[in-house]
Amino acid sequence: MSISPYSYSGSKPKASIRLAANSCPFNTACEGCSSRHISLCNVLDSNDLKSFSKLSTDFQKAAKQIICAEDEKAEHIYNIRSGAVRLSKMLSDGRRQITGFLFAGDFFGLSCKDKYSFTAEAITEVKICRFNRTKIIESFQDYPRLGERVFDMTRTELNSTHDQMLLLGRKTAKEKLCSFLIIMKEKSGRINVRDENEVDIPMSRSDIADYLGLTVETVSRQFTNLHKLGLIELDGAHRVFLKNSKALLALAEGE
Amino acid sequence: MSISPYSYSGSKPKASIRLAANSCPFNTACEGCSSRHISLCNVLDSNDLKSFSKLSTDFQKAAKQIICAEDEKAEHIYNIRSGAVRLSKMLSDGRRQITGFLFAGDFFGLSCKDKYSFTAEAITEVKICRFNRTKIIESFQDYPRLGERVFDMTRTELNSTHDQMLLLGRKTAKEKLCSFLIIMKEKSGRINVRDENEVDIPMSRSDIADYLGLTVETVSRQFTNLHKLGLIELDGAHRVFLKNSKALLALAEGE
DNA sequence: CGATGGATTGAACTGGTTCAAGTGGAGTGG
DNA sequence: CCACTCCACTTGAACCAGTTCAATCCATCG
Numbered sequence: 001m002s003i004s005p006y007s008y009s010g011s012k013p014k015a016s017i018r019l020a021a022n023s024c025p026f027n028t029a030c031e032g033c034s035s036r037h038i039s040l041c042n043v044l045d046s047n048d049l050k051s052f053s054k055l056s057t058d059f060q061k062a063a064k065q066i067i068c069a070e071d072e073k074a075e076h077i078y079n080i081r082s083g084a085v086r087l088s089k090m091l092s093d094g095r096r097q098i099t100g101f102l103f104a105g106d107f108f109g110l111s112c113k114d115k116y117s118f119t120a121e122a123i124t125e126v127k128i129c130r131f132n133r134t135k136i137i138e139s140f141q142d143y144p145r146l147g148e149r150v151f152d153m154t155r156t157e158l159n160s161t162h163d164q165m166l167l168l169g170r171k172t173a174k175e176k177l178c179s180f181l182i183i184m185k186e187k188s189g190r191i192n193v194r195d196e197n198e199v200d201i202p203m204s205r206s207d208i209a210d211y212l213g214l215t216v217e218t219v220s221r222q223f224t225n226l227h228k229l230g231l232i233e234l235d236g237a238h239r240v241f242l243k244n245s246k247a248l249l250a251l252a253e254g255e
Numbered sequence: 256m257s258i259s260p261y262s263y264s265g266s267k268p269k270a271s272i273r274l275a276a277n278s279c280p281f282n283t284a285c286e287g288c289s290s291r292h293i294s295l296c297n298v299l300d301s302n303d304l305k306s307f308s309k310l311s312t313d314f315q316k317a318a319k320q321i322i323c324a325e326d327e328k329a330e331h332i333y334n335i336r337s338g339a340v341r342l343s344k345m346l347s348d349g350r351r352q353i354t355g356f357l358f359a360g361d362f363f364g365l366s367c368k369d370k371y372s373f374t375a376e377a378i379t380e381v382k383i384c385r386f387n388r389t390k391i392i393e394s395f396q397d398y399p400r401l402g403e404r405v406f407d408m409t410r411t412e413l414n415s416t417h418d419q420m421l422l423l424g425r426k427t428a429k430e431k432l433c434s435f436l437i438i439m440k441e442k443s444g445r446i447n448v449r450d451e452n453e454v455d456i457p458m459s460r461s462d463i464a465d466y467l468g469l470t471v472e473t474v475s476r477q478f479t480n481l482h483k484l485g486l487i488e489l490d491g492a493h494r495v496f497l498k499n500s501k502a503l504l505a506l507a508e509g510e
Numbered sequence: 511c512g513a514t515g516g517a518t519t520g521a522a523c524t525g526g527t528t529c530a531a532g533t534g535g536a537g538t539g540g
Numbered sequence: 541c542c543a544c545t546c547c548a549c550t551t552g553a554a555c556c557a558g559t560t561c562a563a564t565c566c567a568t569c570g
Binding site for chain 3: 459460471472474475478479
């Protein structure tokens with residue numbers, strides 16, 4: 001199997017590292033991304049992109065570092081250049097729900113109003129491009145296609161949260177894990193096209209559990225279970241080979 | 256207790272009734288709505304509203320009728336003038352997840368792309384105002400504030416689906432029902448301000464169950480449970496008096 | 511009045527959790 | 541290079557919150 005595009009270093013959080021100014025507004029030429037990912041570059045011409053890159057700050061975060069926190073004033077929007085990020089919400093006693101995993105090309109912070117409605121944390125080492133929210137939103141007037149694109153992305157996100165509500169409310173543990181693997185397969189194809197059935201799982205079992213509304217133990221048991229059924233092959237905890245993704249999809253949809 | 260603004264008739268579905276042309280584009284003056292609900296009228300002047308009303312068709316549906324179905328071509332957007340609507344998604348074996356309850360002033364269909372991503376059904380008798388999606392979306396160019404408002408509504412919706420994901424994935428049955436009552440209290444205040452602690456529950460126990468990811472029996476037991484705890488008073492199945500909404504809110508947040 | 515269908519209640523059951531004990535792989539330091 | 545530590549992951553076994561199945565209740569309607 002090939003080398004993972006993520007880094008799984010178990011190292012402790014370090015201070016975030018400011019990167020040298022560069023040319024990646026809206027992920028125009030971000031590393032590790034195939035052309036298929038959702039990007040904003042194709043709605044702006046190269047001159048406009050130059051002016052946008054002046055508005056951006058690039059930085060880097062190590063795994064486990066917080067990028068922005070729930071209830072914090074929402075001053076920025078973020079675009080992931082590489083790595084993986086999780087968005088989550090918490091109850092006061094620490095119960096956590098992960099509302100989404102994000103990868104190279106993905107945006108977050110756009111749908112917030114005055115405060116962030118989630119906490120964003122780096123799962124792997126990430127490179128991130130940050131913009132001033134107010135300036136970006138104001139620029140929708142001058143660049144209507146940009147605004148349309150952002151609206152479009154928000155709609156797509158809303159539709160997928162509805163799918164996730166069906167998963168959380170009505171699917172069994174087995175169906176949940178199959179759905180997760182199918183989702184990861186699709187995202188993975190977007191980021192790095194190797195064998196499309198070879199899927200990287202950068203997040204921990206506990207992240208997966210909090211995404212699916214399960215416990216770590218149940219997630220682990222279901223991985224074992226799917227392996228015993230001959231549907232997947234495991235290569236460590238962070239790489240899965242989907243031996244029969246058609247059957248997995250059927251299971252995911254409860255068929 | 257006062258008279259409910261909904262009708263709970265158990266009558267069988269009838270054909271949808273076309274209403275006479277009227278003056279309610281974007282719920283400008285919809286019946287039963289307080290001024291607090293989300294409306295689009297305040298981003299358009301009266302002349303613009305007149306031209307929008309030409310684009311609209313008003314109609315009425317009896318309880319249990321389908322307004323639009325999942326996977327159907329998304330030709331319209333809808334605005335509820337009165338009554339209650341449920342949006343849901345289904346698995347092939349019939350398991351259902353209700354993604355939202357909508358009331359007077361609410362829109363739906365805006366976040367869809369080519370197909371509806373949900374089924375919308377009337378819970379009570381509803382009056383609905385319908386627009387051609389393409390025309391509305393095109394009009395964002397001439398009425399940018401309208402587009403902004405729609406984007407804003409989509410963001411609000413996205414944020415509340417994230418709260419619902421936390422509920423579905425991580426809350427207990429008791430916490431789920433408390434959250435539901437608090438949500439209904441807030442919506443209810445928007446529609447008809449009487450005693451703010453007197454809440455109408457137009458939907459069935461089975462709708463509530465499918466909204467909270469529970470079974471009818473559990474919902475019913477939790478109603479009884481909250482009653483025994485002295486937190487609510489029940490007046491039939493469709494009206495609840497919140498005796499201690501502070502305590503209910505605390506329970507809803509898992510405190 | 512009986513029929514119908516939603517709501518409630520009871521009792522048995524179970525999928526997923528909880529608690530507890532291993533296992534294994536990566537990093538550390540001698 | 542090996543031994544030790546740490547921590548994420550796995551596995552096992554007991555438990556329980558919520559489901560399932562089965563009455564029963566009760567309001568509405570023809």
